[in-house]
Amino acid sequence: MQITMTVNGDAVTREGEPRVLLVHFLRDVLGLTGTHWGCDTSNCGLCTVLMDGVPVKSCTVLAVMASGHDIRTVEGMASGGTLDPVQQGFMEEHGLQCGFCTPGMMLTARALLDKDPHPTDEVIREAISGQICRCTGYATIVRSIQWAAAHPAGSSQVETPAAEPETAEPETAEVSA
Amino acid sequence: MQIPAAFEYARADSIDHALQLLAEHGPESRVIAGGHSLLPMMKLRLANPEWLIDINDLTDLEHITEDGDWLRVGALTRHVTLLESDIVAGHFPIVRDAEKTIADPLVRNRGTIGGSLCQADPAEDLSTVCHVLRAELVIRGPNGDRTVPMKELHRGPYETTVEPNEILTEIRWPIRARSSSAYTKVERRVGDWATAASGASVTMGSGGQIEDVTIGLTAVGLDGSTATRAQDAVRGQQPSEELYAEAGRLAAEDCNPVEDQRGTEAYKRHLADELTRRVLRKAVERLMSTAEAGS
Numbered sequence: 001m002q003i004t005m006t007v008n009g010d011a012v013t014r015e016g017e018p019r020v021l022l023v024h025f026l027r028d029v030l031g032l033t034g035t036h037w038g039c040d041t042s043n044c045g046l047c048t049v050l051m052d053g054v055p056v057k058s059c060t061v062l063a064v065m066a067s068g069h070d071i072r073t074v075e076g077m078a079s080g081g082t083l084d085p086v087q088q089g090f091m092e093e094h095g096l097q098c099g100f101c102t103p104g105m106m107l108t109a110r111a112l113l114d115k116d117p118h119p120t121d122e123v124i125r126e127a128i129s130g131q132i133c134r135c136t137g138y139a140t141i142v143r144s145i146q147w148a149a150a151h152p153a154g155s156s157q158v159e160t161p162a163a164e165p166e167t168a169e170p171e172t173a174e175v176s177a
Numbered sequence: 178m179q180i181p182a183a184f185e186y187a188r189a190d191s192i193d194h195a196l197q198l199l200a201e202h203g204p205e206s207r208v209i210a211g212g213h214s215l216l217p218m219m220k221l222r223l224a225n226p227e228w229l230i231d232i233n234d235l236t237d238l239e240h241i242t243e244d245g246d247w248l249r250v251g252a253l254t255r256h257v258t259l260l261e262s263d264i265v266a267g268h269f270p271i272v273r274d275a276e277k278t279i280a281d282p283l284v285r286n287r288g289t290i291g292g293s294l295c296q297a298d299p300a301e302d303l304s305t306v307c308h309v310l311r312a313e314l315v316i317r318g319p320n321g322d323r324t325v326p327m328k329e330l331h332r333g334p335y336e337t338t339v340e341p342n343e344i345l346t347e348i349r350w351p352i353r354a355r356s357s358s359a360y361t362k363v364e365r366r367v368g369d370w371a372t373a374a375s376g377a378s379v380t381m382g383s384g385g386q387i388e389d390v391t392i393g394l395t396a397v398g399l400d401g402s403t404a405t406r407a408q409d410a411v412r413g414q415q416p417s418e419e420l421y422a423e424a425g426r427l428a429a430e431d432c433n434p435v436e437d438q439r440g441t442e443a444y445k446r447h448l449a450d451e452l453t454r455r456v457l458r459k460a461v462e463r464l465m466s467t468a469e470a471g472s
């Protein structure tokens with residue numbers, strides 16, 4: 001059936017089966033592989049995206065249920081070559097090691113700071129408590145988010161890293177499960 | 178990769194439309210609200226509906242309304258809304274206590290109270306909350322609304338009296354004067370279901386005695402209903418540590434926990450005892466502090 005939604009500001013329409021999960025629609029149909037998936041069982045939070053500004057686990061939302069909604073993924077965080085302050089914070093404070101949990105962590109952080117620009121460490125820890133990081137021990141993630149809170153306009157000294165080569169082919173073909 | 182088996186999907190644009198879709202597609206159709214219980218079950222083939230009727234656009238099912246002696250909550254109200262609502266916390270602090278421990282913030286952004294109650298999982302925290310608050314449920318079907326008390330909602334684990342052609346539309350909690358409540362849960366980590374949890378609501382009489390009380394336990398084989406012997410022991414008595422201990426002892430005796438990866442039977446019984454004491458103590462403390470603030 002037809003699935004229409006806004007992804008990172010762009011209207012997209014694709015055909016897909018109702019059973020396609022939002023995470024696979026984003027990755028396999030749109031080629032936006034920045035959204036990761038791990039557990040498949042709504043436990044790890046790796047697949048977190050923003051739906052109408054609210055963090056949700058995209059492995060537990062059907063793409064058809066997201067139809068008509070506004071989705072934001074990690075690919076939509078930087079604008080015009082400038083990283084989101086949250087992304088800068090993760091660079092400044094070493095908020096990642098392997099990077100697997102990072103897209104979801106940064107999106108939750110973005111949603112939190114939009115609501116509460118100066119959260120306490122405790123509020124940050126609560127906000128990310130549905131997301132698992134096996135590398136950092138969370139301390140640097142909390143510091144990264146605090147960096148972003150302290151630099152709401154980012155820092156002009158931080159340069160955008162060279163864009164990664166396009167690896168994913170945005171397929172227009174139907175995904176079947 | 179876990180993906181549900183194939184099904185058809187329709188989105189309802191009104192309650193009547195949802196009922197019509199359920200009637201049209203028969204018992205193999207299922208309502209989907211937050212989807213955070215149903216989709217995981219479909220991935221595991223524990224549920225295999227042929228049609229999903231999406232009710233997420235039914236904004237008239239998403240509300241918290243004070244209405245005389247009742248607080249009415251729409252079935253599609255999300256966990257996060259219940260957690261953050263000061264109206265709810267003002268009348269029923271047990272709800273915020275419980276919501277803080279339900280799943281994690283991301284699940285709470287999607288999961289709904291209606292889905293929680295209709296899922297009828299014996300470890301569902303809001304089921305205990307609704308038992309303790311003596312909730313009434315409004316269920317709408319082809320012949321209009323009917324109201325059932327919480328103790329009649331569940332037929333057993335994962336089974337409710339909501340028929341396949343019906344929708345739970347509203348949860349109603351009676352607002353009672355001189356009352357307060359509390360919930361406390363032991364979980365292994367954030368996002369885990371209860372190892373055990375307890376909830377209580379108390380109403381004070383004019384002589385400082387506990388005029389009325391309900392005590393509920395989660396995940397310890399009381400199947401959501403209330404701990405009646407413990408309640409009987411507390412009702413009419415002056416609050417005291419000895420009284421809480423007696424209630425805890427009776428609650429622990431009357432529950433029927435089974436050993437699993439969350440703990441042994443003895444450990445869960447110990448929790449039933451200790452958590453029952455804590456919620457009674459907390460609910461009474463809350464009542465005292467609001468009484469003092471009011472005088």
Ligand SMILES: Cc1cc2nc3c(=O)[nH]c(=O)nc-3n(C[C@H](O)[C@H](O)[C@H](O)COP(=O)(O)OP(=O)(O)OC[C@H]3O[C@@H](n4cnc5c(N)ncnc54)[C@H](O)[C@@H]3O)c2cc1C
Pocket residue numbers: 041042043207208209210211212213214215216217252253278279280281284287288289290291292293295296300301302303339343344345346368369370371
């Ligand atoms: C990782 C994780 C951890 C969790 N931890 C906890 C926890 O600690 N404690 C806890 O209590 N819960 C927990 N949950 C469950 C959570 O509360 C779910 O959100 C809730 O059980 C279901 O709500 P839902 O809106 O997602 O329901 P759905 O999944 O949409 O539906 C569940 C069932 O209810 C039916 N249904 C839904 N709405 C209606 C309606 N209005 N009328 C008739 N039928 C309806 C559906 O057909 C389905 O059978 C957890 C869930 C996850 C994924």
Ligand code: FES
Pocket residue numbers: 036037038039040041042043044045046047048057058059060
């Ligand atoms: S992949 Fe979605 S929560 Fe783990």
Ligand code: FES
Pocket residue numbers: 095096097098099100101102132133134135136
């Ligand atoms: S950086 Fe490796 S999982 Fe978080």
